[in-house]
Each structure stands twice: as structure tokens, then as C-alpha cells.
Amino acid sequence: MAQHVRDIMTSHLVTVEPQTSVTTVAQKMRDEDIGVVLVTEGEELRGLVSDRDLVVRALAEGGDPEQRTVASACSGDLLTVTPDEDLDQAVRLMREHSVRRVPVVDQGHAVGIVSLGDLAIERDPGSALGDISAAKPNQ
Numbered sequence: 001m002a003q004h005v006r007d008i009m010t011s012h013l014v015t016v017e018p019q020t021s022v023t024t025v026a027q028k029m030r031d032e033d034i035g036v037v038l039v040t041e042g043e044e045l046r047g048l049v050s051d052r053d054l055v056v057r058a059l060a061e062g063g064d065p066e067q068r069t070v071a072s073a074c075s076g077d078l079l080t081v082t083p084d085e086d087l088d089q090a091v092r093l094m095r096e097h098s099v100r101r102v103p104v105v106d107q108g109h110a111v112g113i114v115s116l117g118d119l120a121i122e123r124d125p126g127s128a129l130g131d132i133s134a135a136k137p138n139q
Contacts, residue, residue, distance in 0.1 A: 005090050006083035008122045009104045009112035015040045018047070018071035022058045025049060025070045036101050038110050039074045045110045047074030048103060080105040081114065087122070090114055 002008045015038045016025055025037055029051055039047035049070050058073040059065060080103050081090045094102060094116070104112035 002087060002122050004083065004087060005081050005085045005104055005114050006112070008087070008118045009083065009114045010118060011112045013038055013110060013112065015110070016049075016070055017041060018069060018074075020070045022054055022065040022068045022070060022073060025073075026051075026054055026065070029054075036113060036115075037070075038103060038113070039070055040110065043109060045078065045080075045103060045105065047071075048078060048101065049074040050101065078103060082106060083111060087119070091119060094119075 014028055014032050014034060016028065018039055018041060020039075028037060029035065035051045037049050038045060039049055053073045053075060058068050058070075061068075061072075079093060079097050079099055081093065083104055083106050085104075090102065094100070101113055101115045103110050104114055
């Protein structure tokens with residue numbers, strides 16, 4: 001059984017700059033079949049935007065999604081973990097802060113993301129969330 005965040009984190013990261021349009025971010029999510037994108041400025045992690053953030057913070061507010069930037073939809077107050085963080089500690093943090101995904105940062109640089117789905121696959125693969133998370137994406 002995995003003991004550290006690095007053992008289960010997703011290391012394929014998709015990043016965008018804060019001035020990227022909401023439409024472009026949504027297209028990246030579709031094309032990459034992902035539900036979260038990291039918002040970076042240069043090498044610095046500035047935020048995280050999920051598919052839900054796009055709907056609740058951008059689209060529901062109205063306006064032109066081509067003109068609205070991802071900066072207006074992203075979560076800027078980030079909780080992060082390190083690759084060497086104990087998985088139990090990561091779970092505690094996610095529960096305490098009610099978050100589904102957490103960027104993994106090593107020496108100030110984003111190196112991965114750990115999600116509830118990753119944890120379910122590792123800790124409870126027979127659960128509904130574990131099954132869904134391990135399944136091939138719908139196309």
C-alpha cells in the first residue's frame with residue numbers, strides 16, 4: 001500500500017496563465033480529459049481551477065467566456081502538500097479543508113496533483129468512487 005503522496009499523485013500537469021480565457025481552459029480540460037488545471041505565472045503556482053469552478057464562478061456569472069479570464073474563476077488560496085507527505089496527513093488535510101484535489105509542490109514548483117479519486121483507487125478500489133476513478137473516460 002502506498003505511503004506517500006508521490007506514490008499515487010498524478011504527475012501529468014496542465015497549466016495555464018491567469019489571463020487565459022475561460023473558454024480556452026474548458027477546451028484544454030476537454031482535450032486532456034481532465035477536471036482541473038493549475039494556474040501558474042511563470043514558475044509560480046497561483047491557483048487551481050476545476051470544471052466546477054468554471055461553471056460556478058465564471059459561466060453562472062454571465063458575460064462572454066472568451067473575455068473572462070481564468071483568474072476570476074480559480075481558487076487562489078491553495079492548500080498544497082509535498083511529494084514526501086504521508087498519505088494519511090494528506091487525507092486529513094483534504095477532509096479538514098473540504099477539498100477534492102490538492103496540488104503537490106516540491107521546492108516551490110508544482111510536480112503533481114493528488115485527488116480523492118487517486119486516494120479511492122489506492123485505499124478503497126472496490127468502492128464506487130474507486131471503480132469510477134479507475135475506469136476509462138467516457139468519450
